[in-house]
Amino acid sequence: MKVYPECAQCLLRRIMYETELGGADMMQQYAAMKLAIDALHRDFSPEICSAEIATGVHKGVYELLGKDPYADAKRKSNEISLRLLPKASKMVEESENPFKTAVLCSIIGNVLDFGIRNDFANADVLLEKFDSLCEEGLGHDDTDDMRELASGKVVYLTDNCGEIVFDRLLLEQLRKMGAKITLVVRGEPILTDATMEDVRELGMGNLADKVMSTEIFAVGIPFWDMPEELDRELRSADLIIAKGMANYETLSETDYGPIAYLLRTKCRPVASSMGLKKDINAAKLYR
Numbered sequence: 001m002k003v004y005p006e007c008a009q010c011l012l013r014r015i016m017y018e019t020e021l022g023g024a025d026m027m028q029q030y031a032a033m034k035l036a037i038d039a040l041h042r043d044f045s046p047e048i049c050s051a052e053i054a055t056g057v058h059k060g061v062y063e064l065l066g067k068d069p070y071a072d073a074k075r076k077s078n079e080i081s082l083r084l085l086p087k088a089s090k091m092v093e094e095s096e097n098p099f100k101t102a103v104l105c106s107i108i109g110n111v112l113d114f115g116i117r118n119d120f121a122n123a124d125v126l127l128e129k130f131d132s133l134c135e136e137g138l139g140h141d142d143t144d145d146m147r148e149l150a151s152g153k154v155v156y157l158t159d160n161c162g163e164i165v166f167d168r169l170l171l172e173q174l175r176k177m178g179a180k181i182t183l184v185v186r187g188e189p190i191l192t193d194a195t196m197e198d199v200r201e202l203g204m205g206n207l208a209d210k211v212m213s214t215e216i217f218a219v220g221i222p223f224w225d226m227p228e229e230l231d232r233e234l235r236s237a238d239l240i241i242a243k244g245m246a247n248y249e250t251l252s253e254t255d256y257g258p259i260a261y262l263l264r265t266k267c268r269p270v271a272s273s274m275g276l277k278k279d280i281n282a283a284k285l286y287r
Helices: 007-021 026-043 050-065 071-094 098-111 124-136 143-149 163-176 196-201 228-235 245-251 268-274
Strands: 153-157 180-185 210-213 239-243 259-264 281-286
Touching: 007 026, 007 050, 026 050, 050 245, 071 098, 071 124, 071 163, 071 196, 098 124, 098 143, 098 163, 098 259, 098 281, 143 239, 143 281, 153 163, 163 180, 163 239, 180 196, 180 228, 196 210, 210 228, 239 245, 245 259, 245 268
Parallel strands: 153 180, 153 239, 180 210, 239 259
Antiparallel strands: 259 281
């Protein structure tokens, strides 16, 4: 997905949020904003992928802060989601369509997003809204088509912490269907995205045949600097399951496929690019 004009203000708001979250003083905040503005001035173009621009904007700020500003938020997201997991698991077990329900639960975890203007910038809100999000169901539903491809080799691209807890339910369904699963997380901490540390702490390694990372600091899947092993995995997949907006923003620039994007359409540019309404739970398959 190419960058939209309004993406610039969203990025700058998030940078300000990161500096506050990371405990930066006033002068560090000035420096962080200058780095972000300089990166936007250098890279902001209608010909460039939104996530590639975002990677450049965030990289300088992370180096300035010298730490992961989202570390506490990520831990809390996992804790909140673990509290909800038994309820979600029961929903899947009692469902007439466990695969579809597991897809829905995995998408509901995607509503969490810190640093943008939405109702889910605090993990506690998920406890309050979980039932109503389930009742919404899928605003776009390609799960039947997904199911036809899901018994082969599946590359599962994770997104946020918290959300990855609910991914367990879908991974379990895929394994029951006979899928051979490669689970992929981010190579370095960036935003609230899950890393190898989360896979270890949540004990999710046994749900996949292989666990690997994107290897580098990047928003989404770094097609501009793609690790060779990850490229091979994606090209040999019978189905790629890509969680969240950043994975859509990057993979929509590539020829990998088929790809099932599972996400909440939290912003207008992504919703518009996908031909979907904003603020819906979507499972959309591109062959």
